[in-house]
Amino acid sequence: MTDELPRTDVTANAAAGDTPPAAGQPLLRIEGVAKTxxxxxxxxxxxxxxxxxxxxxxxxxxxxxxxxxxxxxxGFEAPDEGRILLGGKDIAQALPxxxxxxxxxxxxxxxxxLSVRDNIAFGLKRAGLVRxxxxxxxxxxxxLVKLEGLEKRKPDHLSGGQRQRVALxxxxxxxPQLLLLDxxxxxxxxKLRESTQAELMELQRRLGTTFIxxxxxxxxxxxxxxxxxxxxxxxxxxxxxxxxxxxAPRSRWIAEFVGDVNVFDGEFKLRDGHRLVIATRDAGTxxxxxxxxxxxxxxxxxxxxxxxxxLSRRGPVSEAGREMAINSLDxxxxxxxxxxxxxxxxxxxDAGGTMQASVVNSxxxxxxxxxxxxxxxxxxxxxxxxxxxx
Amino acid sequence: xxxxxxLSRFNIASLTLGLAFLYxxxxxxxxxxxNASRLVTVWGGWSLRWYHEFFNDRAMIEAxxxxxxxxxxxxxxxxxxxxxxxxxxxRGERFRGRTLFSGTLYAPLVMPEVIxxxxxxxxxxxxxxxxxxxxxxxxxxxxxMCFVAVVVQSRLGSLDRSLEEAAMDLGCDPVRAFVAVxxxxxxxxxxxxxxxxxxxSLDDLVIxxxxxxxxxxxxxxxxxSEVRLGVKPEINAICTLVIALIAIVIVIASLASKLSSSxxxxxxxx
Numbered sequence: 001m002t003d004e005l006p007r008t009d010v011t012a013n014a015a016a017g018d019t020p021p022a023a024g025q026p027l028l029r030i031e032g033v034a035k036t037x038x039x040x041x042x043x044x045x046x047x048x049x050x051x052x053x054x055x056x057x058x059x060x061x062x063x064x065x066x067x068x069x070x071x072x073x074x075g076f077e078a079p080d081e082g083r084i085l086l087g088g089k090d091i092a093q094a095l096p097x098x099x100x101x102x103x104x105x106x107x108x109x110x111x112x113x114l115s116v117r118d119n120i121a122f123g124l125k126r127a128g129l130v131r132x133x134x135x136x137x138x139x140x141x142x143x144l145v146k147l148e149g150l151e152k153r154k155p156d157h158l159s160g161g162q163r164q165r166v167a168l169x170x171x172x173x174x175x176p177q178l179l180l181l182d183x184x185x186x187x188x189x190x191k192l193r194e195s196t197q198a199e200l201m202e203l204q205r206r207l208g209t210t211f212i213x214x215x216x217x218x219x220x221x222x223x224x225x226x227x228x229x230x231x232x233x234x235x236x237x238x239x240x241x242x243x244x245x246x247x248a249p250r251s252r253w254i255a256e257f258v259g260d261v262n263v264f265d266g267e268f269k270l271r272d273g274h275r276l277v278i279a280t281r282d283a284g285t286x287x288x289x290x291x292x293x294x295x296x297x298x299x300x301x302x303x304x305x306x307x308x309x310x311l312s313r314r315g316p317v318s319e320a321g322r323e324m325a326i327n328s329l330d331x332x333x334x335x336x337x338x339x340x341x342x343x344x345x346x347x348x349x350d351a352g353g354t355m356q357a358s359v360v361n362s363x364x365x366x367x368x369x370x371x372x373x374x375x376x377x378x379x380x381x382x383x384x385x386x387x388x389x390x
Numbered sequence: 391x392x393x394x395x396x397l398s399r400f401n402i403a404s405l406t407l408g409l410a411f412l413y414x415x416x417x418x419x420x421x422x423x424x425n426a427s428r429l430v431t432v433w434g435g436w437s438l439r440w441y442h443e444f445f446n447d448r449a450m451i452e453a454x455x456x457x458x459x460x461x462x463x464x465x466x467x468x469x470x471x472x473x474x475x476x477x478x479x480x481r482g483e484r485f486r487g488r489t490l491f492s493g494t495l496y497a498p499l500v501m502p503e504v505i506x507x508x509x510x511x512x513x514x515x516x517x518x519x520x521x522x523x524x525x526x527x528x529x530x531x532x533x534x535m536c537f538v539a540v541v542v543q544s545r546l547g548s549l550d551r552s553l554e555e556a557a558m559d560l561g562c563d564p565v566r567a568f569v570a571v572x573x574x575x576x577x578x579x580x581x582x583x584x585x586x587x588x589x590x591s592l593d594d595l596v597i598x599x600x601x602x603x604x605x606x607x608x609x610x611x612x613x614x615s616e617v618r619l620g621v622k623p624e625i626n627a628i629c630t631l632v633i634a635l636i637a638i639v640i641v642i643a644s645l646a647s648k649l650s651s652s653x654x655x656x657x658x659x660x
Contacts, residue, residue, distance in 0.1 A: 076555055096558040109556035113574045122570075126561030174560065 282353025472538025
């Protein structure tokens with residue numbers, strides 16, 4: 001196990017010429033990049049800065065252009081418009097082998113006719129390293145991804161998880177300034193995916209290499225990335241840290257794409273200090289905190305995450321909470337979805353709509369549980385609400 | 391490993407019948423090639439006489455040598471051109487007229503040999519080319535190239551394109567990526583294509599008889615003209631040798647493909 005790996009390798013990255021910027025400086029700058037296939041605009045004027053040492057995730061549903069954007073970074077597609085600056089140099093039209101960038105493919109793309117060792121050494125041979133250096137580097141990589149003893153195997157004789165490691169080692173062997181990962185965990189089962197997520201993060205932290213990962217799995221993006229760019233129809237909808245993305249989504253679409261959410265459409269009524277009063281169609285009048293970005297005083301939506309919604313039995317006991325929470329809605333439990341750690345209750349509100357409330361099952365016995373058709377109060381504070389332009 | 395299951399009675403019967411249908415005539419031919427009698431249909435004891443006769447038959451040996459040279463050179467040229475065509479068709483950009491190109495490439499597959507032979511003859515006459523080794527080689531290349539292209543293209547089609555992309559990502563320019571990754575993976579198909587072209591050329595009579603000239607007959611032409619004067623047991627000996635040669639080629643081909651698949655192309659569970 002090697003704890004200290006040199007950050008850059010001039011030989012392997014001869015094509016790049018210059019050394020990468022120090023951590024924190026923008027390593028990659030994407031400026032107004034666009035790509036059209038026929039009449040379909042796959043990537044539409046995307047601009048983005050990625051700092052050296054960042055773990056960045058491109059998140060979006062399939063067909064949103066995230067893979068096309070990644071392939072443009074790798075050099076498999078040339079952008080029709082815009083510039084891609086890596087360490088200050090425009091690489092938009094450079095061929096894949098001329099970039100200090102490596103990619104880990106979704107299906108791993110391991111060379112079936114080569115052993116694990118030769119797969120990892122493939123890029124090093126092309127970089128013109130001498131035989132002894134290649135052997136050292138391969139051993140280093142094998143140790144890094146814990147593949148000791150499997151060096152002579154062919155990819156067909158490896159499990160899915162082992163193949164994933166070989167692909168990772170092969171992509172990292174050239175010590176790229178930027179590692180691109182296309183749905184790297186999609187082919188693994190859930191348990192293996194979780195442990196591999198942790199290993200990838202640990203590896204990224206230790207090597208300090210900038211990672212850009214493409215994924216459609218919002219949990220995966222939230223777990224691993226320090227920043228997430230959400231893509232929709234070829235455009236970047238929001239770029240933010242996971243927490244901000246979840247708690248302060250910029251649009252209703254993002255709020256619904258990232259996690260579960262209750263959304264109520266309504267109209268602005270009045271402003272009371274730092275509070276807005278919004279009359280919703282399905283949940284009565286709600287009081288919300290003033291949004292960070294000013295909103296037009298017309299049609300608005302209020303979004304509340306299910307875990308922000310607390311439930312209480314109706315009656316005098318709940319009155320105190322009601323007062324504090326400000327927002328409290330009467331309803332009836334309509335549906336219960338037990339998930340082990342949490343239970344999601346679907347509450348049919350007296351005002352007409354339905355609201356999901358996610359409750360942590362902190363007690364083993366079902367003393368806190370509600371049953372179907374029970375009358376409850378769903379309550380939440382103004383700060384729990386996100387106001388979105390409809 | 392798959393369990394070797396016992397064959398049912400029905401399977402044994404149908405297998406025996408099928409094999410007999412295919413190989414009984416050949417078996418009889420092989421046996422009769424060792425016949426001591428002058429008469430083809432009368433058994434006169436074992437002898438190597440007709441093999442001896444063949445090796446002293448200058449004209450026949452020359453024809454066999456001619457056939458071999460034509461088969462090797464036309465198969466080699468056809469493999470080169472066919473592979474290039476297959477690569478262009480499956481890897482190239484979607485160029486204008488691509489469908490037309492693939493259509494014309496595969497036309498000889500379905501074209502009656504008489505037409506191919508006749509048209510080539512007309513071409514060679516028009517060009518005033520001296521007919522002989524080269525005209526037959528060119529004609530056989532035309533015939534066999536499309537077979538090679540079909541075999542190689544199907545292999546290329548089943549190959550994951552991201553393998554080449556991975557090679558480029560790891561520092562290969564497109565040509566290097568092809569040589570380092572694609573070529574080793576399609577090599578079995580190329581070898582198979584060569585073998586196919588070789589055997590097709592070796593046994594072609596129609597096209598060769600149209601395109602060859604005096605003094606450069608191929609073995610099938612020579613045998614055919616001999617047989618018209620009456621079948622000599624020597625023909626049996628020659629045919630047995632050809633069968634042996636083809637059998638050897640096929641065994642080598644299947645060994646090669648088995649070797650390459652055990653090198654990790656097919657999914658081989660541990």
